[in-house]
Amino acid sequence: MIEQQTVKSFFFNILNGMALGIVIALIPGALLGEVFKFLARYSDVFTTLGSFLTMFSIGASLIIGVLAGMNLKFNAPQTVILAGAAFIGSGALKVTPEGFLANGMGDLINVLFTLFISAGVIYFIGNRLGSLNIVLLPVLGGIIPGAIGQFILPYSKLVTGALGNAIAHFTELNPLLMTILIATTYTLLLVTPISLVAVATVTSLSGLASGAANLGIVAACYVFLFGALGVNNRGTITALAIGTAKMMMANYFKHPIIAVPLLINGIVIGALGYFMNVQGTPMSAGFGYTGLVGPINSLQFMDGETSMNILKLAVAYFIVPFPFAYIVNKLCLKYLPGYNKENFIFKG
Numbered sequence: 001m002i003e004q005q006t007v008k009s010f011f012f013n014i015l016n017g018m019a020l021g022i023v024i025a026l027i028p029g030a031l032l033g034e035v036f037k038f039l040a041r042y043s044d045v046f047t048t049l050g051s052f053l054t055m056f057s058i059g060a061s062l063i064i065g066v067l068a069g070m071n072l073k074f075n076a077p078q079t080v081i082l083a084g085a086a087f088i089g090s091g092a093l094k095v096t097p098e099g100f101l102a103n104g105m106g107d108l109i110n111v112l113f114t115l116f117i118s119a120g121v122i123y124f125i126g127n128r129l130g131s132l133n134i135v136l137l138p139v140l141g142g143i144i145p146g147a148i149g150q151f152i153l154p155y156s157k158l159v160t161g162a163l164g165n166a167i168a169h170f171t172e173l174n175p176l177l178m179t180i181l182i183a184t185t186y187t188l189l190l191v192t193p194i195s196l197v198a199v200a201t202v203t204s205l206s207g208l209a210s211g212a213a214n215l216g217i218v219a220a221c222y223v224f225l226f227g228a229l230g231v232n233n234r235g236t237i238t239a240l241a242i243g244t245a246k247m248m249m250a251n252y253f254k255h256p257i258i259a260v261p262l263l264i265n266g267i268v269i270g271a272l273g274y275f276m277n278v279q280g281t282p283m284s285a286g287f288g289y290t291g292l293v294g295p296i297n298s299l300q301f302m303d304g305e306t307s308m309n310i311l312k313l314a315v316a317y318f319i320v321p322f323p324f325a326y327i328v329n330k331l332c333l334k335y336l337p338g339y340n341k342e343n344f345i346f347k348g
Contacts, residue, residue: 010072010123012250014115016347017068018108018193019249024067025060025105027244029053030290060105061090068115077134078122081142082115088142089114089149108193110156114149121145160194164202171209176274179212183270186216186286187262191224191245191252200285208273210280211298211316215273217288218317219265221245222325227258227344236346243290248346255343260336261328269321276316277302289317 033053039046065083074082087093090106122141129136163185170181182205186196200213224245228237239247252258272278284297295313302309332339 010119011116012254013071014068014112014119015250015253017066017071018064018112018115019191019247021064021067022060022108022249023239023244023247025057025063026246027239027242029057030243030287034292034296057105058092058102059087060108061086061092061111064111065115065118068119072119072123074119074122077137078141081138082118082122084138084142085118085146085149086111086114088146089118089153091150091153104198105195107153107156107160107198108195109159110149110153112193113152113156114145117148118142118145160198160202163189163194164199167199167205167209168203171203171205175208176271179208179215179274180267180270182209182212183216183219183273184263184266186213187220187223187266187269188259190217190220191249193249195286197286201282204282205285206281207279207301208277210282210285211278211294212270212273213285214280214288214294214298215269215278215316215321216266217243217245217286218294219269219321219325220262221288222321223258223261223265223329224248224251224344226326226329227261227341228346231341231345243288248344251344251346255338257336257338258343260339261325261332264328265321265325268324269316272316272320276312278313278316 033050036046036050036053040050062083065086066079068086069079069082072082090108090111092103092106094101094103118141121144122137125133125137125140127133167182167185170178170185172178173181189196196213196217200210205213221240221243225237225240228240228248232240236247278294278298279301280294280297284293287293289295295317298313299306299309302312333341
């Protein structure tokens with residue numbers, strides 16, 4: 001029996017499931033991806049293990065669907081039907097004349113749309129079909145919503161494209177202004193369904209622009225880390241510490257006041273990236289410090305002595321932004337109305 005829910009609880013149950021599912025799908029790659037790449041020089045076993053990390057992340061929409069279904073108090077069949085719809089609507093698999101082609105995690109915005117449609121159908125039908133539920137619900141609540149998701153997929157991608165065009169315009173500006181704008185954009189949008197890695201790839205962010213994107217993510221991670229301290233368990237704090245701030249998506253939507261410290265930190269760290277000459281590639285932008293992807297890729301593009309470049313990266317990624325985020329959090333708690341520790345309580 002599906003529990004009665006308000007529209008608000010329905011929305012946030014799905015959003016919480018999505019946030020946690022993204023983190024679960026990405027944590028293995030974030031923790032082990034660069035390590036396996038390094039060890040692959042010595043054994044093909046680690047190349048294979050790296051492929052398994054990718055395979056796991058491709059199933060993100062399935063994981064998200066299951067967690068959303070559990071949050072909505074769906075029973076087991078309803079939950080897996082919801083997950084199936086999310087997987088179809090994600091676009092994680094493309095149909096080609098040669099067969100199916102993997103397409104990463106798919107479009108997360110479209111996953112969210114598909115979840116709303118599928119969950120709404122499942123919730124409406126409930127047990128009305130009686131013994132026919134097991135026969136008809138996979139089609140009505142799974143296949144059809146998934147097909148609708150596939151239909152709207154090109155339109156969902158327009159969001160990523162429009163954002164990419166805006167960021168591409170930033171790259172034509174003064175370098176200092178560019179790094180500030182890109183960093184703040186990434187800081188403000190990290191904890192949303194938008195895939196910032198996809199935006200970076202579409203826009204071909206490189207050099208200072210790529211470095212600014214990574215630092216923007218770092219700023220957001222520190223904001224949520226300090227905000228969450230003292231009101232969450234060690235597991236949540238550890239997850240945030242390794243760079244999985246996307247798990248706080250529902251908190252961000254519930255409490256948009258969090259955008260204030262995000263904006264302040266984004267501006268400062270964006271300027272810092274310019275002065276420290278933090279760079280990167282289209283494939284490294286959007287990872288922040290997770291798995292050290294950002295710092296490692298930046299190091300290879302920096303001129304001068306390696307030791308000095310490592311120090312610059314330490315200043316940009318940790319020495320300045322970490323204490324600055326702590327101070328901003330304290331000031332916001334004291335002076336910003338509506339900003340409090342309860343805003344950061346994670347309910348996965």
